Amino acid sequence: MNKFGILLFSLAAVSCMGQKxxxxxxxxxxxxxxxFKMPVILDEISGITFTNSDTLYAVQDEKGTVFHFQPGSEALAATKFGRKGDYEDLSVSNGNIVVLRSDGSLYAFPLNETAQPEAASVKEWKKAVPAGEYEALYADPQNNEVYVLCKQCEADKKTSQVTGYILQWTGGELVTKTTFTLDAATLQNGKSKKAALKPSALARNPKTGEWYILSSVNKLLLVADREWHVKETHTLKPSLFPQPEGIAFDKAGNLWISNEKDQAAYGTVLKFALKQ
Incomplete structure (x- = not known):
């Protein structure tokens, strides 16, 4: 091989080594x-969820409003439930839409009230969990439990763990049932590293029961077993996931991830079809 060929080979090798x-x-x-491109009102889309239908429900982190629509359709319905605020995630539980605010406050109103422009029966639990910053919420439809995962909490400082809280519907109220921890010491492809994981969304795979934890800050998708042991970490490509803030599964098991606008021209919702 001549010098020119060696140079080309070396450059190609360096290029491959630099690729993630x-x-x-x-x-x-x-x-x-x-x-799916989002309309301007959902530039700041921050949480998504499905019911048993194909309707996608969403919140954005500036308005106390739940939006719902069929992905691909231009028709968008909105239901106001509260004042302006930093709303981060939502889920459906016990016949209610439950919304998480970043300070740990929870809001709930009957799902059937999403047919109205303003919800009439809103319940509020101010700072339902200990002081901290929260963005990840999931409601289990089978046992009416609601899971809230810390993004930044005092209990997790200088550790690799992430604390979570399980709330249970009791007499129409959400009451803290217990806590759990997710050990995120294996963030970097199995290498032990006390890098703080900052979850931005949470969902449960209906086919496997595994937990899917999304982190916009870390550009990661973690998969944990039912006991919150991390099994896999997947680095997210920034060009596809500029600011991933929401995650959900539909009834068919397809995976959905939403992105806020960030530096892109618009917010997006991405559908990843379940391989058959």
Missing amino acids: EYTSPAGYDLSRPET
Whole structure:
């Protein structure tokens, strides 16, 4: 091989070494989404969820409003439930839409009131969990438990753990049932590192029961087992996930991730079809 050929080979090798490897959880291909562009009102889309229908429910982090629509349709309905605030996630539990504010406050109103422009029966639990910053919420439809995961809490400072809280519906009220911890010491592909994980969304895979934890700050998707032991970490490609803030599964097991606008021209919702 001549000097020119050696140079080309060396440059190619360096280029390959510099490329990050982007992996995907079993059943999905995170490099091949179906992309849905969001209207301007959802530039700051921060949380998404499904019911048993194909309707996607969403909040954005500036308005106390729940939006719902069929992905791909231009029709968008909105239901106001509260004042302006930093609303981060939502889920459906016990026949209610439950919304999480970043300070740990929770709001709930009957799902059927999303047919109205303003909810009439809103309940509020101010700072339902200890002081901290929160963005991740999931409601289990089977046992009416509501899971809230810390983004930044005093209990987790200088540790690799993330604290979570489980609340239970009791007599129409949400009451703290117990706590749990997720050990995020293995953030960097199995290398022990006390890098703070800052979850931005939480969902449960209906097919496997595994927890999917999304982090916009860390550009990561973590997969944990039912007992919150991290099994996999997947680095997210910034060009596809500029600011991933919401995650959900639909009834067919397809994975959905939403992105705030960030530096992009618009917010997006990405669908990753379950491989058959």
